[in-house]
Amino acid sequence: MSFFGVNDASAVSTLFSSLNSNSRGGSVSGTNFLADYASIRSGSYFKLLKTYYGSDSASSERVSKLAEKNNQKTSTSVSKDATKKLTRIENSAEALKESADSLLAKGTKSVFNKVEVKQQDGTVKKDYDREAIYDKVNDFVKDYNRLINNTEDTNTKSIQRNVDQMIDLTDSKEKALDEIGITINTDNTLSIDKDTFMKADMEKVKGLFSGSGSYGYSVSAKASMIDYQAHNEVNKANTYGRSGSYGSNYSYGSNYSSYI
Numbered sequence: 001m002s003f004f005g006v007n008d009a010s011a012v013s014t015l016f017s018s019l020n021s022n023s024r025g026g027s028v029s030g031t032n033f034l035a036d037y038a039s040i041r042s043g044s045y046f047k048l049l050k051t052y053y054g055s056d057s058a059s060s061e062r063v064s065k066l067a068e069k070n071n072q073k074t075s076t077s078v079s080k081d082a083t084k085k086l087t088r089i090e091n092s093a094e095a096l097k098e099s100a101d102s103l104l105a106k107g108t109k110s111v112f113n114k115v116e117v118k119q120q121d122g123t124v125k126k127d128y129d130r131e132a133i134y135d136k137v138n139d140f141v142k143d144y145n146r147l148i149n150n151t152e153d154t155n156t157k158s159i160q161r162n163v164d165q166m167i168d169l170t171d172s173k174e175k176a177l178d179e180i181g182i183t184i185n186t187d188n189t190l191s192i193d194k195d196t197f198m199k200a201d202m203e204k205v206k207g208l209f210s211g212s213g214s215y216g217y218s219v220s221a222k223a224s225m226i227d228y229q230a231h232n233e234v235n236k237a238n239t240y241g242r243s244g245s246y247g248s249n250y251s252y253g254s255n256y257s258s259y260i
Contacts, residue, residue, distance in 0.1 A: 080155035093227035096143040100220035
């Protein structure tokens, strides 16, 4: 069992040791505290109240209405975007970072390593594997577009700011991108023309997507920032579920709920 990073029952007991005494010197049991809370969670506490007030129909009705109200899903969210939207942003930002990083890979994993390629005249020479490079750049374009679409109308200023900066960065490379067959659309997404790309100077492609300080490197950094910010916002978008447990990504709340 894991509870706030604590992995055994004795440690949990220590965690609640502050509950063992009150301001008057009396004793308060941490175990009883958890047991009482568990009874509320399980519904047995409500059953006890209902039984006690059973002879009083008005009181019973009030208890039922109170239980019904507490069972409704109420949000404690302080995030400016819905959890689902933030999760889509987080996932698409992570995917864009991965596709950008695959073009930044060095050594034996670099897609820009030259290989033996058979020419049209039948000869073989060292050249770039254009098909493999195209596939990775095409993945980059798809993931870039997905992030642009998923961040549309975001209400989180930090996310929007980094998206705007990424768009500005892309706009600054418009001419260079156009030379290799990548066009910036009016909605800020990208389009890639395979025929133009396959005929392009692969040294220019490498210059754009490989190496520290390249366009690909900068986009990877922006995607990482958006991923981080979306993750933080998801943590703010906590909601309480019907069972009384946290309904989102608060790990401490989830661990606490699993304990009781």
